[in-house]
Amino acid sequence: MKRIAVLTSGGDAPGMNAAIRSVVRTALASHLEIYGIYRGYSGLIEDDMVPMNSSSVSGIILRGGTILKTARCKEFFEEFYQKKGADILRKRGIDGLIVIGGDGSIQGAEKLTNLGIPTVTMPGTIDNDMHGTDETIGHDTAVNAVVSAVSRIRDTASAHNRAAIVEVMGRFAGNIALDAGLACGAEYILVPEVPFSREKLARSLKLQMEAGRTNSIIICAEGADDGRALGDWLKERTDIDICTTILGFIQRGGQPTARDGQLASILGAASVRALLDGETGALVGTKQGKVIILPYAEAKKIKEPFREQLYNLAVMLGAAQNDGDVRETGL
Incomplete structure (x- = not known):
């Protein structure tokens, strides 16, 4: 192997630049030529x-x-463009490709592998919901961004005796909401994995505020409910002053945390070594703190279950003392 590429x-996820840096410098230290591909597929x-x-x-970590740059490429779902991409890599003399992205990115890499292009993928998504790995690059930074925002929102909510809804990313997975909610002491955490009752939430919230709370934080993953609509509904039902903040892309940008910078550097170097060792069609991820290499087909079968114990802990430490479990049914 003499020449590899990375895309x-x-x-995007905080730490992707750290991963690119690690790939490039590990490749150069291994006497490989390295190409960067702009805008993904x-x-x-x-x-x-x-x-x-x-x-x-230099200076990007x-x-x-x-x-x-990055993009979502619908064309790459078509066989014509998959073959075109493989042909371009061959024409350029690229012996292996490293992809940084989520489950959709793996699908594209797998298609190239099936066309004879050696590929490995490292996990990069703030949602931490990829098959086959415990951690994804960018999740820790996103969680810390939410925690930082909530600390500011709680200050102003307390000053006005308000409840505050903070809508976070997570259309299909509530990992950001759960991890951030536990870390910042949110009274309620709403995630798509656990159906909740608006009526129970309204009743519990009213009890909390009547008991003398000066504020209450509801972290809502976008896949659990619409934050603004929920806020309007709760205000009408409870007559509690409620403010809603949608954090949006704040969670995706900014300087990566030390953990994400470390993870990206470790996985970037491991990805280059994996290609040099003859690995192809594989995810380079983590399991219990160790780097693992799993074939795409095997990684697809490994989906981390919803962390029920952590969710139950968050409920207990939050508003549970006043009927704070707003689930429709037990897990």
Whole structure:
């Protein structure tokens, strides 16, 4: 193997730049040529790539986003464009491709592997919901962004005797809401994995405020409910002053935490070594703190279950003392 390439695909995540840096410098230390592909699979099918050197990644480790840009490429679901991408890589003399992204990015990498292009993928998504790995690059930063925002929101909610809804990302997985909610002491955590009752929430919230609370934080994953609609409904039902904040892309940007910078650096280097060791069609992730390499087919079968014990702990430490469990049914 003499020449490899790297791309970032799907949603951006803090730590992707650290991962790119690690890939580039590990490749150079291994006497490989390294190319960067712009805009993910969209850039690949347009042959938008450049050679990279050590200075190409100088000073990027603490930057959010991705210097290689990213995109969601619908065309790459079509066989014609998959073959076109593989042909471009062969034409460029690329012996292996490293993909940084989520489950959708793995699908594209798997198609290229099936066409004879060695690929490995490292997990990069703030939702921490990828198959086959315990951790994904960007999740820790997103959680810390939510915790920081909630600390500010709680101050102003307390000043006005308000309840506050904080809507966070998580259309299909509530990991950001759960991890951030437990860390910041949210009274209520709403996640798509656990159906909840608006009526129970309204009753519990009213009891909390009548008992003398000066504020109450409801962290709501976007897949659990619409934050603004929920806020309007609760205000009408309880007559409690409620403010709603939708954090949105604040969770995706900004300097990665130390954990995400470390994780990205470790997985970036491991990805290059995996290609050099002949691995292909594999996810380079983590399990119980150790780097693991799993074939895509095997990784697909491994889906982390919802962390029921952690959720139950958050409920107990939150508003549970006043009928704070707002679940429709037990888990």
